[in-house]
Amino acid sequence: MNFGFTEEQNLLREQVERFMREDCSLSKVRELCNEQQGFDIQLWGKIAELGWLALTIDPKYGGLGLKWVDLMVVLEETAKGLSPFPILSQALSSTLIDSCGSEHQKERWLPKLANGEMICAIALYDEPNWISEDSIKSSVTLKESSADLGGIKPFVNDANLATHLLVMAQSDDGLKIAMIEKTQAQISVQPTVDTTKPMASVTVNGVSVSRDDLMDCDAEKLDYITNCGALGTTAEMVGSSEALLSLTNEYAKQRIQFGAPIGKYQGVKHRLADIYVDLESFKSLCYFAAWCADDKPEEFARAVSMAKGYSSDAFNQIGIDGVGLHGAIGFTDEYDAQLYLKRSKWARPMFGDSNFHLERIAQLGGI
Amino acid sequence: MDFDYTESEQSFRQEVQDFLRENLPPKKDRDEHFLKNWLEKVRERGWVGFSWPKAFGGSDGGLIEQAILKEEMALAKAPPLGTSMMGLAWVGPGIMEYGTEEQKKKFIPDILDSKVTWCTGYSEPNHGSDLAAIQCKAELIGDHYLVNGQKIWTTGAPWSQWIILLTRTDFKAKSKHEGITCFLVPMDSPGVEVKPIKNMAGDKHFAEIFFTDVQVPAENRLGAEGEGWKVTVSALANERSSIGEVTQMFSKLDELKELVRSTRVQGRPAAEDPAVRRQLARFETKIAAMKYNGLRYLTKQIKGEPLSSETSVNKLHRASLEIEMDDFAVSLSGEAGLQLKGGENAVSGGSWSKSALNWPNVVIGGGTPNIQRNIIAERILGLPKD
Numbered sequence: 001m002n003f004g005f006t007e008e009q010n011l012l013r014e015q016v017e018r019f020m021r022e023d024c025s026l027s028k029v030r031e032l033c034n035e036q037q038g039f040d041i042q043l044w045g046k047i048a049e050l051g052w053l054a055l056t057i058d059p060k061y062g063g064l065g066l067k068w069v070d071l072m073v074v075l076e077e078t079a080k081g082l083s084p085f086p087i088l089s090q091a092l093s094s095t096l097i098d099s100c101g102s103e104h105q106k107e108r109w110l111p112k113l114a115n116g117e118m119i120c121a122i123a124l125y126d127e128p129n130w131i132s133e134d135s136i137k138s139s140v141t142l143k144e145s146s147a148d149l150g151g152i153k154p155f156v157n158d159a160n161l162a163t164h165l166l167v168m169a170q171s172d173d174g175l176k177i178a179m180i181e182k183t184q185a186q187i188s189v190q191p192t193v194d195t196t197k198p199m200a201s202v203t204v205n206g207v208s209v210s211r212d213d214l215m216d217c218d219a220e221k222l223d224y225i226t227n228c229g230a231l232g233t234t235a236e237m238v239g240s241s242e243a244l245l246s247l248t249n250e251y252a253k254q255r256i257q258f259g260a261p262i263g264k265y266q267g268v269k270h271r272l273a274d275i276y277v278d279l280e281s282f283k284s285l286c287y288f289a290a291w292c293a294d295d296k297p298e299e300f301a302r303a304v305s306m307a308k309g310y311s312s313d314a315f316n317q318i319g320i321d322g323v324g325l326h327g328a329i330g331f332t333d334e335y336d337a338q339l340y341l342k343r344s345k346w347a348r349p350m351f352g353d354s355n356f357h358l359e360r361i362a363q364l365g366g367i
Numbered sequence: 368m369d370f371d372y373t374e375s376e377q378s379f380r381q382e383v384q385d386f387l388r389e390n391l392p393p394k395k396d397r398d399e400h401f402l403k404n405w406l407e408k409v410r411e412r413g414w415v416g417f418s419w420p421k422a423f424g425g426s427d428g429g430l431i432e433q434a435i436l437k438e439e440m441a442l443a444k445a446p447p448l449g450t451s452m453m454g455l456a457w458v459g460p461g462i463m464e465y466g467t468e469e470q471k472k473k474f475i476p477d478i479l480d481s482k483v484t485w486c487t488g489y490s491e492p493n494h495g496s497d498l499a500a501i502q503c504k505a506e507l508i509g510d511h512y513l514v515n516g517q518k519i520w521t522t523g524a525p526w527s528q529w530i531i532l533l534t535r536t537d538f539k540a541k542s543k544h545e546g547i548t549c550f551l552v553p554m555d556s557p558g559v560e561v562k563p564i565k566n567m568a569g570d571k572h573f574a575e576i577f578f579t580d581v582q583v584p585a586e587n588r589l590g591a592e593g594e595g596w597k598v599t600v601s602a603l604a605n606e607r608s609s610i611g612e613v614t615q616m617f618s619k620l621d622e623l624k625e626l627v628r629s630t631r632v633q634g635r636p637a638a639e640d641p642a643v644r645r646q647l648a649r650f651e652t653k654i655a656a657m658k659y660n661g662l663r664y665l666t667k668q669i670k671g672e673p674l675s676s677e678t679s680v681n682k683l684h685r686a687s688l689e690i691e692m693d694d695f696a697v698s699l700s701g702e703a704g705l706q707l708k709g710g711e712n713a714v715s716g717g718s719w720s721k722s723a724l725n726w727p728n729v730v731i732g733g734g735t736p737n738i739q740r741n742i743i744a745e746r747i748l749g750l751p752k753d
Binding site for chain 1: 368369370371372373376431624627628638641644645647648649651652653655656657659660662663665666667669670677680683684737739740741743744745747748749750751752753
């Protein structure tokens with residue numbers, strides 16, 4: 001029994017923290033998101049060099065062979081500063097290839113994902129708020145040596161930043177995933193509340209792919225990749241919540257009203273204490289779920305649903321209170337608190353909202 | 368990160384399970400004779416005061432083993448490992464840390480052997496949450512102290528033989544935390560009067576206690592004069608992991624699920640109602656969060672990192688769960704949920720309606736939720752004191 005991190009994991013955390021401080025501060029994030037759609041190829045190169053894209057990939061394919069707990073550390077720390085870099089999309093892509101790809105496909109793609117040469121986004125579900133195989137309407141028509149894609153994936157995270165897309169589609173032969181080059185599809189960036197998490201619709205009508213670029217998928221694997229997405233999103237929520245709590249807490253110590261710091265008043269300090277309680281709790285659930293991902297697969301689904309089911313609504317409330325406790329300043333564009341509120345809106349429905357996950361907990365719990 | 372147990376930890380768990388299988392009869396067969404035997408047997412095993420040093424008659428049990436022992440006992444719904452919960456939880460540890468050699472010899476063995484029950488004299492009519500402001504007076508006269516004052520909400524007072532009593536010996540001290548002194552007082556001392564208080568559930572668990580010219584020998588003072596606040600704080604810090612509580616909460620959740628499965632709402636099975644399903648899932652998630660919070664803090668303790676006031680996190684969860692789970696059960700059952708034991712349509716023998724009236728035992732005792740929030744805000748988040 002050990003609910004702590006290793007020396008190596010602590011060093012990794014320090015490394016990410018330094019990168020965020022020196023290379024990816026919030027003013028840099030604002031600049032990237034306002035002017036460059038949230039991307040900087042040089043910084044991406046540095047992220048790749050530091051090995052963060054290779055963490056969970058098998059050493060056979062150029063990876064580091066580490067676990068989700070290690071990746072969680074990176075996601076937690078990058079999300080403290082609302083990094084817009086598509087590390088989670090990249091990790092989910094390599095996870096998807098690892099669980100669905102052939103040996104040949106893994107050899108072709110995983111090394112390039114590990115070193116950042118390919119930037120990959122995943123397009124899973126077609127309908128909003130519907131986590132099910134039935135939500136996938138996009139189709140792939142199988143031919144002798146090629147296949148034709150059809151359909152629109154309206155909500156693809158990071159599609160505009162990617163070089164490649166993994167598109168989930170239905171065929172006569174069950175669920176398939178197609179690896180396409182971004183240039184093959186029609187990408188239309190959508191305006192959303194959170195510019196640090198770009199979202200685009202991807203139209204794949206008439207896109208032709210080689211049979212070598214198709215992978216077999218099934219409901220179980222789709223479920224697994226969704227769980228990994230929910231875990232990664234929760235890890236990011238842990239980091240972002242921690243940063244917003246700390247920002248708000250510091251403000252409560254400094255802002256003087258009625259002759260005292262506002263953090264002295266119970267209306268403020270009790271809300272901050274409640275935020276701490278929620279944060280500690282979904283952090284514990286998230287850490288346990290990350291451990292399950294690699295070491296207790298039979299517990300993974302339930303553990304993830306608890307983590308995401310708790311954090312989705314809690315982080316949303318933390319976003320609201322983080323802004324609200326600041327008073328008017330929190331509401332300004334110039335102040336950073338609002339960026340976290342926007343991130344909380346993004347994270348809430350991603351890979352299942354609380355209703356979806358709570359329902360699953362009920363089912364798994366025999367109700 | 369590793370949530371598996373080592374071989375020796377697993378074999379300890381096995382030992383506890385084997386013991387329970389052999390020694391714990393079904394609830395209906397647990398009479399007084401059984402209880403006496405039970406207390407002797409768990410004492411023989413060294414499970415009473417399991418974490419205490421061997422020099423004091425404990426077992427030097429490790430933190431993980433303590434957690435396993437509590438978990439298995441709670442899972443089996445076994446009786447407590449001693450008659451004096453407070454004696455084992457904080458009076459004993461307080462005496463081991465601050466007591467004289469004579470006090471250690473006199474009090475520790477009796478706590479371990481379940482020969483005495485202790486209660487805790489902290490709250491007063493005018494000083495509950497603001498505990499450090501207590502006014503119960505102790506005055507040194509020759510070789511004894513003269514105690515005058517009143518305590519209230521003292522759980523277990525009607526049947527306890529001893530009380531750990533917080534008094535004020537210096538009314539001119541610079542701060543309210545100074546000038547407090549702790550005593551170990553027999554409840555049958557002349558001048559001690561106990562008046563049980565009936566709570567809203569009809570139980571008489573707590574009482575007011577009046578002290579009128581009670582003579583307490585100076586040798587019964589615990590710690591130095593004016594050191595009482597330190598003794599209290601450090602003794603309360605001995606409350607360890609909440610793993611036993613978590614196991615109890617999980618069994619309560621199982622009972623709640625049973626109730627849902629057998630209940631109809633507006634003519635339809637309650638288990639089909641999405642709102643009901645989500646609420647159960649929220650309870651389960653919160654209890655799991657308590658479990659993993661507890662394990663995370665346990666890991667910190669094992670690594671020797673100082674624990675701040677993290678236990679307040681789980682206390683707040685426990686408080687809201689205590690209220691919400693009973694409330695949920697009562698309201699789910701509609702009119703039938705109102706009936707108490709003996710009612711023709713009482714649900715689960717009236718146990719939910721009864722415990723829906725008893726939550727303050729857990730929620731108020733040991734510090735109200737708002738006090739826990741103050742503790743988190745001030746000690747962990749570093750916000751200014753009120």
